[in-house]
Amino acid sequence: MKVQLTLTPAEGKRLIAKAVANMENVQYAHKNGTLIIATSTTNGYVVEELIGEEINKGMFTAGVVTKEGGQITVPDGRYDHYVFVEGELHKCSSPELVPYLAKMGPDDVFIKGANAIDPFGAAGVLLHGGGGGTVGTAWGHVTRNGIQCIIPAGLEKLVPVSLTDVTVRIGANVFDKAMGWPCGMMVIQGQVITEIEAFQILFGVEAVPIAGGGIDGGEGSKMFLLEGPNENAEAAYEYVVSIKGEPCLKTKLMKKPDTLA
Numbered sequence: 018m019k020v021q022l023t024l025t026p027a028e029g030k031r032l033i034a035k036a037v038a039n040m041e042n043v044q045y046a047h048k049n050g051t052l053i054i055a056t057s058t059t060n061g062y063v064v065e066e067l068i069g070e071e072i073n074k075g076m077f078t079a080g081v082v083t084k085e086g087g088q089i090t091v092p093d094g095r096y097d098h099y100v101f102v103e104g105e106l107h108k109c110s111s112p113e114l115v116p117y118l119a120k121m122g123p124d125d126v127f128i129k130g131a132n133a134i135d136p137f138g139a140a141g142v143l144l145h146g147g148g149g150g151t152v153g154t155a156w157g158h159v160t161r162n163g164i165q166c167i168i169p170a171g172l173e174k175l176v177p178v179s180l181t182d183v184t185v186r187i188g189a190n191v192f193d194k195a196m197g198w199p200c201g202m203m204v205i206q207g208q209v210i211t212e213i214e215a216f217q218i219l220f221g222v223e224a225v226p227i228a229g230g231g232i233d234g235g236e237g238s239k240m241f242l243l244e245g246p247n248e249n250a251e252a253a254y255e256y257v258v259s260i261k262g263e264p265c266l267k268t269k270l271m272k273k274p275d276t277l278a
Contacts, residue, residue, distance in 0.1 A: 018250040020243040021227075025235060027263040029171040029212050032256075034062030036215035037128065037169050046126040046165075051117055052101040055151050057130025058266055059169040064099055068106075072096065075268035079150060080143055082132065086197025087143060089271045098151070111151045118158035127159050131170045132202075133180060134209055140168045141180040143200040145189055152203050166207030172226055173237045175211075180204045198273055212239065220253040221245060 024032065037043060046052040047067060054060050054067075058081070061074030077096040081088050097108040100117055109117070121127070129152060131140035142152045149156075159166055176183075181204055188201040216224035222245030231238040243250050 018245065018247040020222075020250045020254050021240065022243065022254060022257050023231075023235070023238050023240045024212060024257065025231075025263065025265075026171055026173045026237045027265050028257070028260050029173070029239065030059045030062045030169075031260045031263050032212055032219075033059055033169045033171060033210055033215045034066045036218040037063050037167060037210055038066035040167070040218065042124075042165055043126055043128070043167065046124065047101050048104050049124075050103070051121050051125040052128070053114060053117065053121075053126070053155075054099040054101075054128045055114075055130065055155070056096055056098055057169075059171065060128055060130050061096075061266075063128060063169060067101075075266040078268055080132075080145060080198075080200075081268055081270075082143075083197070083270070086195065087145065087200050088197050088273075089145065091269045091271050094269065111154045114151070114155060115158070118155055118162070118164070121158070121162055121164045123163045123165065126165045126167060127155060128167045128169065129155070129205065129207070131168050131174060131205070131209075133176045133183075134168070134170045134174050134211070135176055135178065135180045137179060137181075138209065139180045139204050139206060140170060140209055141176075141184065141202045141204050143202055145198045145200050149201075149203055152205065156203065156205060166205065168205070168207045168209045170209055170211060172211050172213070172229075172239050212241065216241075216243060216253055219256070221249045222253050 061077035078090045100107040132143045133141035184202045189199045192199040213224045222243045225242045228240035
């Protein structure tokens with residue numbers, strides 16, 4: 018069966034989060050080991066799918082991209098990272114993650130959002146905070162200990178260049194002018210989960226992006242061809258129908274100092 022459907026960025030985040038929350042390795046780490054869900058927009062949806070409760074996902078963020086450029090969420094009201102140890106929830110700032118990360122191993126999972134993904138399997142995280150923020154704190158432990166890293170990222174974040182080439186050309190102190198806060202980037206590797214992988218995980222269907230963009234609320238959307246057994250494709254279509262109208266996220270932003278204008 019062949020199905021054509023369209024996902025807005027918010028709907029894509031919901032689909033990806035449902036898939037990530039249902040992955041066997043995530044479920045195992047959540048119940049039997051350590052699972053860290055670092056703050057990011059798509060990860061806010063992952064939290065909701067795991068705990069079955071709604072959170073203010075726009076505040077489950079630190080750095081965000083808005084129409085005005087790279088921005089930083091205000092500290093007041095911002096969520097901490099969610100850490101589950103054998104099912105028990107702990108909420109931690111980035112420095113407080115270190116004792117957990119130091120003890121984690123190959124059966125544990127670190128879920129990190131990204132600002133960009135490239136065609137070569139890499140993901141990029143924009144950095145403005147001193148020391149590289151959350152990923153700067155965590156990445157040495159993740160790679161040293163062999164912790165599984167899952168990177169939920171919609172295809173809206175796909176860039177047509179190598180992020181390895183990009184990262185050496187930018188930095189918070191490199192730009193002469195910037196819309197929003199100037200950033201560097203860290204390139205990370207892990208299991209990138211886009212809408213394509215999400216459709217396969219949840220419904221066992223092949224998803225092929227066939228168009229992108231849109232207007233009248235469809236900005237940033239992706240159109241897909243789904244192919245698979247009738248029952249599977251029907252289930253995927255009905256799920257997308259059920260999440261139609263997923264609202265866009267809003268957050269509260271720090272004011273950029275005039276000295277960075």
